[in-house]
Amino acid sequence: MMSVLIIGSGNVGMHLYSALLETKNIIVTQISSRNISKVPNADVTIIAVSDNAIAEVSAKITNSFVVHTSGACAINELQNNSSKGVFYMLQTFTKDKKVAFSEVPFCLEAETTENYKLLKKLANSLGENIYPINSKQRKALHLAAVFVxxxxxxxxKIGNDICENNQIPFNILHPLIKETSEKITTLTPRKAQTGPAIRKDSNTIKEHLSLLNNKEQEIYKLLTKSIQNGN
Amino acid sequence: MMSVLIIGSGNVGMHLYSALLETKNIIVTQISSRNISKVPNADVTIIAVSDNAIAEVSAKITNSFVVHTSGACAINELQNNSSKGVFYMLQTFTKDKKVAFSEVPFCLEAETTENYKLLKKLANSLGENIYPINSKQRKALHLAAVFVxxxxxxxxKIGNDICENNQIPFNILHPLIKETSEKITTLTPRKAQTGPAIRKDSNTIKEHLSLLNNKEQEIYKLLTKSIQNGN
Known part of the structure; x- marks a missing residue:
């Protein structure tokens, strides 16, 4: 048996709480971060609050092992005096949309092997994709996630705008979007690159630019240049 | 019964030929675009060549109904003297990777109702997602496809580079990529937008910029600005 306390009621906190409720061998409690004057004890205390509230909330917790769930924050941004760790789930959490935890990558960090094992056990109750990721790697990963x-x-969004401006239903692009996202599971993105930029098809590029507004043009030009330079 | 001739042996021509071979009621022949001195007759002649070869190849064809497969070219870029049309399949075709034609959107254009019906019948032998798309719309659609x-x-590719530079396996990002691509089938891209840009989280943005090279910084800044401006 393991006891888990979740502090925070945003998307991450809510989804994680619902998922842990369904597991065996985990006793889970959730409280709002506005209500931390009386914090129950737990084996693992998970602070699922916005990045800029992690320091303030963690400073008030005296439980033995406190972790945050942020991709952008280092482990030492926690201000509790006890053991620290990170339980970062690399997925986008949307309200009212169920998360497939079995596919979520769990990126774990702890100060001791024993605490790492505790987090791993917790992650294993939800899924299988578990990675030891240190604070430096996690920041890089969070940055990579911003791009992808x-x-x-x-x-x-820009594709949608172009469709709307031309009375084309956006869902006509769904199969292409799906295929593009699947392709890079079998090919590297470098090998999967197609289109006028990589072909250096200057006629098509010129025609495309003529159809865009100034701000879209700026993006089109910069990304085309970046693809052509192999950057 | 319908007879189809495919001219061209690139990715589009090869995939289309293989798919049509498996259908009933379509007799399909394929020839290389380098070999058009003797072109067999057909109900529909499909020129699947690179954009800049469409005019030259089509000028040499005397068959009754000639179509191209290009998203970027207008119907009147065909130079045959007979009937013209477009059979544009909005999907990315990769060598050695089977195409799920049942999900491909077929974007059709013809000069007469009769010929449109012929193209629709042909598309129906492969799939169900069929749209009448004129030349102006098709150019916009092709441009939207460049973005998505x-x-x-x-x-x-940039996400992959960041992972490689930090000894992180890129496949840790696959579930996030999948979820991001699926989300916009139930939410508009505008509503699906998350991350430091839309949150105006300037601390995270600053830290992210410090981890990027100059060229990546330029892209990060421009896209962040564009997200924040709602462009």
Whole structure:
């Protein structure tokens, strides 16, 4: 048996709580971060709050082992006086959309082997993809995630805008988006690159630019140059 | 019964030929574009060659109905004297990777209702997602595809580079990439946007920039600004 306390009721906290409720051998409790005057004890205390609240919230916790869930924060941003760790789930959590925890990569960090094992046991109750990731690696990973998730979504947003402006349903692009995302599980992104930029098809590039507004043009030009330079 | 001639042996031509071979009621022949002195007759002649060869190849064809497969070219770039059309399959075709034609969107254009019906019948032998798309819309669609496919793949490439530089396996990002691509089938890209840019989390943005080289910084800054401006 392991007891887990989740502090925070945002997307990560809520999804993690629901998932742990369904596991065996884990007793889970959740409290709001606004209500930490009386914190129950637990084997693992998970602070799932916004990055800039981690220091303040953790400073008030006296439980034995306190971890945060942030990709962007180092382990030593925790301000508790007891043991520290990180339980970072590399996935995008959306309200009202169920998370497939069995596929989530768990990126774990702890100060002692014993505590790492505790986090690993906890992660194993939810999924199988478990990685030891130190604070330096985690920051890099979080940055990589911004490119493949946030910036990619912005590419979808621009594609959607172009469709709307031309009375084309955006869902016509769904199969292409799916195939593009699947392709890099069998090919490196470098080998998967196609399109006018990599072909140096200057006629098509010129025509595309003529269809875009100034801000879209700036993005199109910069990414085309970057693809062509192999950067 | 319908007879189809495919001219061209690139990825599109090869995949289309293989798929049509497996259908009923379609008799398909394929020839190389280098060998068009003797072109057999067919109900539909599909020119699947690079964009800049469409005019030259089509000018030499005397068959009754000639179509190209290009997203970037207008219908009138065909130079045959007979009927013209477009059979554009909005998908990325990779050598040695089987295409799920049942999911491919077929974007069709023809000069007459009769010829449109012929193309629709042909598309129906392979799949179900069929759209009438005129030349102006198709150019916009092709441009949108550059964003959601080519530029997205470049985001994966940069994510991959960051992982490699920090001894992190890129496949740790696969579940996130998958979820990001699936999310926009149920949410608009605007609503699906997350991350430091949309949160205006300037501390994280600053730290991310410190981890990137100059060229990556330029991309990070421009896309962050674009997300924040809602462009």
């Amino acid at each position: 998730n946030n910036f990619t979504n912005h590419m979808y | 496919n080519n530029f997205t793949n470049h985001m994966y």
